Amino acid sequence: MVEVRYRGSFGDNLFQYCFGRLLAERWGHRLSALPLPRFPNTAESVPGRTYLSPLQSWSGLAVEERQLGMLLREREMTTPVRGRLVLYGWFQRWEYYRGHETALRRWLATAPPEEPAAPGDLAFCLRSRRPEAWYEGGMHSGQPPAWKVPAPSMESLCRLAQSTPHDRLILLTDSPLRASGELGDFKPVVKNLDSFASWNWLRTCRRMAITVCHPAEWWAAMLSDAEEIFALDPWPANTRSSCAGPYGCGWMGGRPLGRPELRVHEPRWKYDW
Amino acid sequence: MTGNETAPAPRKIQALTVSVNYADFLECIAPNVKHFDRWLVVTHESDLRTQEVCRRWGMEVLLSRRLYEGGAAFHKAAALNEGLEVLDKEAWVAVIDSDILLPHDFRERLDAQELLPDCLYGLGGRRICRTLHEFSTLAAAEPWADNLIYTTFVIGYFNLFHLSGERNRYPESVSDDASTYDVVFSDSFPASQRRYLPFVCLHAGDASQNWRGRVTDPFFEDQADGNTRLEDCTAQAAEGLGGSDKTVAQIGCYRGGFTALLARHFRHVTVIDHWGLRMTSPSPAMAVDAVILESRYARETAGLRNITPPLPHSDEALEAIPDGSLDVIWFTAEPEYDFFLTSLPHWLPKLKPGGSIAGGFYEPVLLPGPSRVVELLLGPPDVTWPDFRWARVVMNPQALAEKLMPRPPVEHGGRGVLYAGAGEDDVEALLVSFSSLRRHWQGPVCILSAGEESPSLRLACIRLGVDFRHVPWVSEKYPDHLNLLHALEWSPFAETLYIAAPTLVRSSPEPLFHALQGRDAVFFGAQGRNPLPVETGAFAWRRGSPVIDMLRALATTFLTVSGRRCFESALAGMAEEGTLPVLPPGPVWSGPARRVPPETCIQEMPRLAQAGALHLLPEWEEEEQALIAIMQQPF
Numbered sequence: 025m026v027e028v029r030y031r032g033s034f035g036d037n038l039f040q041y042c043f044g045r046l047l048a049e050r051w052g053h054r055l056s057a058l059p060l061p062r063f064p065n066t067a068e069s070v071p072g073r074t075y076l077s078p079l080q081s082w083s084g085l086a087v088e089e090r091q092l093g094m095l096l097r098e099r100e101m102t103t104p105v106r107g108r109l110v111l112y113g114w115f116q117r118w119e120y121y122r123g124h125e126t127a128l129r130r131w132l133a134t135a136p137p138e139e140p141a142a143p144g145d146l147a148f149c150l151r152s153r154r155p156e157a158w159y160e161g162g163m164h165s166g167q168p169p170a171w172k173v174p175a176p177s178m179e180s181l182c183r184l185a186q187s188t189p190h191d192r193l194i195l196l197t198d199s200p201l202r203a204s205g206e207l208g209d210f211k212p213v214v215k216n217l218d219s220f221a222s223w224n225w226l227r228t229c230r231r232m233a234i235t236v237c238h239p240a241e242w243w244a245a246m247l248s249d250a251e252e253i254f255a256l257d258p259w260p261a262n263t264r265s266s267c268a269g270p271y272g273c274g275w276m277g278g279r280p281l282g283r284p285e286l287r288v289h290e291p292r293w294k295y296d297w
Numbered sequence: 298m299t300g301n302e303t304a305p306a307p308r309k310i311q312a313l314t315v316s317v318n319y320a321d322f323l324e325c326i327a328p329n330v331k332h333f334d335r336w337l338v339v340t341h342e343s344d345l346r347t348q349e350v351c352r353r354w355g356m357e358v359l360l361s362r363r364l365y366e367g368g369a370a371f372h373k374a375a376a377l378n379e380g381l382e383v384l385d386k387e388a389w390v391a392v393i394d395s396d397i398l399l400p401h402d403f404r405e406r407l408d409a410q411e412l413l414p415d416c417l418y419g420l421g422g423r424r425i426c427r428t429l430h431e432f433s434t435l436a437a438a439e440p441w442a443d444n445l446i447y448t449t450f451v452i453g454y455f456n457l458f459h460l461s462g463e464r465n466r467y468p469e470s471v472s473d474d475a476s477t478y479d480v481v482f483s484d485s486f487p488a489s490q491r492r493y494l495p496f497v498c499l500h501a502g503d504a505s506q507n508w509r510g511r512v513t514d515p516f517f518e519d520q521a522d523g524n525t526r527l528e529d530c531t532a533q534a535a536e537g538l539g540g541s542d543k544t545v546a547q548i549g550c551y552r553g554g555f556t557a558l559l560a561r562h563f564r565h566v567t568v569i570d571h572w573g574l575r576m577t578s579p580s581p582a583m584a585v586d587a588v589i590l591e592s593r594y595a596r597e598t599a600g601l602r603n604i605t606p607p608l609p610h611s612d613e614a615l616e617a618i619p620d621g622s623l624d625v626i627w628f629t630a631e632p633e634y635d636f637f638l639t640s641l642p643h644w645l646p647k648l649k650p651g652g653s654i655a656g657g658f659y660e661p662v663l664l665p666g667p668s669r670v671v672e673l674l675l676g677p678p679d680v681t682w683p684d685f686r687w688a689r690v691v692m693n694p695q696a697l698a699e700k701l702m703p704r705p706p707v708e709h710g711g712r713g714v715l716y717a718g719a720g721e722d723d724v725e726a727l728l729v730s731f732s733s734l735r736r737h738w739q740g741p742v743c744i745l746s747a748g749e750e751s752p753s754l755r756l757a758c759i760r761l762g763v764d765f766r767h768v769p770w771v772s773e774k775y776p777d778h779l780n781l782l783h784a785l786e787w788s789p790f791a792e793t794l795y796i797a798a799p800t801l802v803r804s805s806p807e808p809l810f811h812a813l814q815g816r817d818a819v820f821f822g823a824q825g826r827n828p829l830p831v832e833t834g835a836f837a838w839r840r841g842s843p844v845i846d847m848l849r850a851l852a853t854t855f856l857t858v859s860g861r862r863c864f865e866s867a868l869a870g871m872a873e874e875g876t877l878p879v880l881p882p883g884p885v886w887s888g889p890a891r892r893v894p895p896e897t898c899i900q901e902m903p904r905l906a907q908a909g910a911l912h913l914l915p916e917w918e919e920e921e922q923a924l925i926a927i928m929q930q931p932f
Contacts, residue, residue, distance in 0.1 A: 032772070058768065061787055075612075076639055078572055108610075216850050218853075
C-alpha cells in the first residue's frame with residue numbers, strides 16, 4: 025500500500041499525489057490518498073496489494089535517504105516496498121515525472137479557466153515567498169540559502185519583455201504593487217489569484233517566465249502546451265560539492281542535495297535569457 | 298558484503314563514556330558492558346556514585362582533570378579526549394553517552410558489519426524514554442521500531458570510529474560544555490565517510506537537557522528502584538488466554554522465544570512479520586543485519602510444528618485466514634495509534650465473537666501514550682498483568698471492524714456542512730457544535746482535521762458516523778486562520794456551509810444555503826462590537842468560488858504586511874471594495890448571549906466558553922451532556 029499524507033500547499037500536493045500514484049501503479053499496490061480538490065480523476069480508486077506493516081516512511085529528503093542507505097532515484101524505485109509505504113515529504117524531482125506526462129495530464133485534468141490565456145499573452149510569475157520545501161527542518165543542520173530578492177529579477181524580466189513579442193503582459197504575483205510598478209512601462213495586467221486559479225490559467229499560456237522552484241508554476245509549465253518556458257533555476261548549476269561521495273554534504277553550492285531538482289531538460293525550457 | 302560471505306575477523310571494540318552525576322542513568326545502561334572488550338568511564342573525583350556503579354559492573358574509571366579546567370561548565374570534549382588518550386590506539390572506540398542503551402545483541406550484529414577504519418559510524422535512531430517505567434518496559438521489548446528520533450547527521454550520543462584514524466580527537470575549542478563539539482567532529486568527516494549502523498537505541502530520560510552539567514531530576518531515587526525488574530507474566534498471560542483448542546495470530550515476531558511460548562499454549566500460531574524480518578533490505582548494511590535477525594528467529598523457533606513461518610503483513614496473508622477463526626490476536630508491538638487504527642479493521646473480522654485482542658505496554662499512569670491508544674480504540678482492557686500486558690474481549694468483532702474501517706472519501710455533489718479543527722483544543726467545542734447542528738440538520742457533514750491529525754476527533758467522528766478527513770496545514774509560518782482558509786479548499790461539497798468550531802447551532806442552517814442563490818459565496822454583516830465588517834462564525838460558498846479564491850490569495854498577500862491578522866485584513870479589504878457578498882446581519886451572531894436575536898441560526902461562543910467554560914451557558918451544557926452520553930456508549 026502506498027499512502028500519501030499531504031503537506032504544504034497546492035503545488036506541493038500535486039507532487040505528493042502524483043508521486044504516490046506513479047509508485048502505486050508501477051508496483052500494483054493500493055493507493056491511499058485523499059482526492060485533490062478540483063481534480064476529479066484523483067478520486068479514482070487505485071486498487072492493488074495492501075500491506076499493513078512494516079511501516080516505511082519516505083520524505084524525499086537526502087538526509088533520510090542516507091539513513092535508508094539508498095537514494096530515491098528512478099532505478100531504485102522499481103522494486104516494490106513490501107510494506108506499508110507512507111509518503112510524507114516533497115518528492116520534487118523532475119526525473120520522477122518525466123515520461124509520464126500522458127498519465128499525469130489525465131490525473132490532473134480539470135475544468136479549463138473561464139478566460140484562458142490569449143495566444144499573444146506573455147506571463148511573468150513573480151513570487152516573493154520561498155517554497156515550503158525550503159523550510160524543511162532536518163534537510164541539513166545548516167540554514168537554507170536566503171532568497172534575497174523575488175525571483176526572477178526585475179532586470180531580467182524587463183529584458184525578456186523587450187525581447188519577446190507579445191500582445192499583453194500578464195503578471196501572476198503575490199507582490200502586485202512592486203511588480204506592476206517596476207514593469208509599468210509594459211502596461212502589465214496584474215493577476216493576484218489563488219494557487220489553483222493561477223495554475224489553471226498559466227497552463228493555457230503559450231509563453232511564460234517562471235522559477236522552477238515554485239511547485240504550482242512548475243506543474244503548470246510542465247503540463248502546458250507552452251512553446252517557450254523561460255525558466256529561472258535559482259540554484260547555481262554545474263557546481264560541485266566540496267564533499268566527496270554520492271551523498272555530498274547537504275548543500276552543494278547553495279543547492280540542497282537530493283531535493284529538489286526540477287530543472288527540466290527540454291528544448292522549450294530556456295534557462296539562459 | 299552479503300551475509301553469505303566469510304565473517305570478518307573479530308575486532309576489538311572499546312567503549313568510552315563521560316558520566317558525571319549520571320550514575321542513575323549509567324546504572325540503567327550498564328548492561329551494555331557485555332558488548333565491549335573494555336569500557337572506560339571518565340568521571341570526576343567527587344562523583345562517588347558513578348565510581349561505585351563502575352566497580353559493580355566492571356567498568357574502568359578515569360578521573361578527569363580537565364572537565365572543569367579554566368572554569369569550564371562541563372568540558373565534555375576535553376574529558377573524552379582524556380579517555381581517548383588511554384585507550385588502545387589500534388582498536389575501535391564506541392563513544393556512547395551515559396544514558397544510551399544498545400540492543401541486547403549489539404555486538405553480534407556489529408561484528409557482522411563491514412566497518413571501514415576511516416569512517417565515523419552513528420546509529421540509525423533513538424527512542425527517548427522519559428520515565429524509568431517506559432525505559433524498563435522498552436528495554437525488555439525489542440525491537441525498538443516506533444517513535445524514533447532521527448538525526449540529520451552523526452551526533453555525539455553514539456560515535457564509533459577507529460582510533461588509528463586521522464580524526465581521533467574531539468575539537469575542544471568550540472564549546473566549554475557538552476554541546477557542539479560532536480557536530481564539528483562529525484562535520485570533519487567527509488559525507489561519504491559518515492555512516493549509519495542499522496541499529497537503534499534507547500535514550501534514558503529526556504534528551505538535550507544537561508548541556509552544562511546535570512540539572513534534571515533523578516531518573517530514579519535509589520538503587521533498588523533502578524534495579525526493579527518487571528515480573529515477566531507473558532507465560533501467565535499466554536496460559537490464561539490459550540488452550541489446547543485455541544488459535545492465535547502473533548502480529549510481530551522478533552525473538553523466537555515469544556513465538557515458542559505461544560506455541561506451547563495454543564494449538565496453532567499464525568506469525569505475522571510486522572517488523573520486516575524478511576523484508577528486502579534497501580541497503581547492504583541492513584541486509585547483513587537482516588540475515589542475523591532472521592536466522593536467529595529461525596534457530597529459536599526450530600522444530601515448532603504448530604507455527605507458520607513469518608508471513609508478510611499483507612491482504613493476501615489475511616485472506617488466507619478464515620473469518621471468525623482466531624481466539625486471540627496478539628499485538629507484540631507497542632500500541633501505536635496509526636498502526637492500530639489501520640490494522641484493527643482488517644484483523645477484527647478474523648476474531649471469533651468473544652475472542653480477545655492482547656498486547657503489552659498498558660498502564661495508564663506509567664505508560665499513558667500506548668494505554669490511551671488501547672482505550673480509545675478498544676476500551677479499557679478486561680484483564681491486565683503486572684508486566685503491562687493486557688487483553689480485551691471483543692464480543693462483536695465484525696461490528697467493531699465495520700465502525701473502524703475507513704470509508705473511502707466521497708465527493709458529495711450536493712450541499713453539506715463543513716467543520717475544521719486545528720488540534721486537540723478545538724475538539725470539544727467542535728463536537729458540541731456538531732451535536733447542536735444535528736438537532737436541526739440531517740444532511741451531510743464533513744469534519745476536517747487540519748495539520749497533525751487529532752485522534753480523538755477522528756474517533757469521535759467514527760462514533761458519530763461523520764465523514765472525517767485529515768488535510769494538510771499549509772505552513773507553520775501561516776497564522777491559524779490562513780491555514781484554516783486553505784484547509785476549507787478540501788471540502789467535498791459542491792455547496793459548503795462552513796461553521797466555526799466554537800459555535801452553537803440554534804436552528805436549521807438551510808437559510809444560509811438559500812442565501813447562496815444567485816451568488817457563489819455569502820457572508821453576513823457584523824453586529825455588536827465586532828471590529829470586522831462580517832461575521833466569521835459561518836459562511837457559505839460554491840465550489841470554485843472566485844470570492845473564496847480571492848480571499849485566500851489576498852490573505853496570503855497580506856501576510857507580509859498584516860502578519861497574523863492577514864485573514865481579517867483581506868476580509869475587511871474585500872468588504873470595503875464591495876467584492877465580498879455580504880448580506881444583512883441576523884443568521885450569524887457573535888454578540889452577548891443574552892441578546893441573541895430570534896432569527897439567529899449560528900451563535901458564536903463567548904470568549905469564556907471558548908476557553909473551555911462551556912457550562913456557563915445552559916444551552917451549551919445541555920449539548921455537552923448529550924454528547925458525553927453518546928461518547929460513553931460502548932464502541
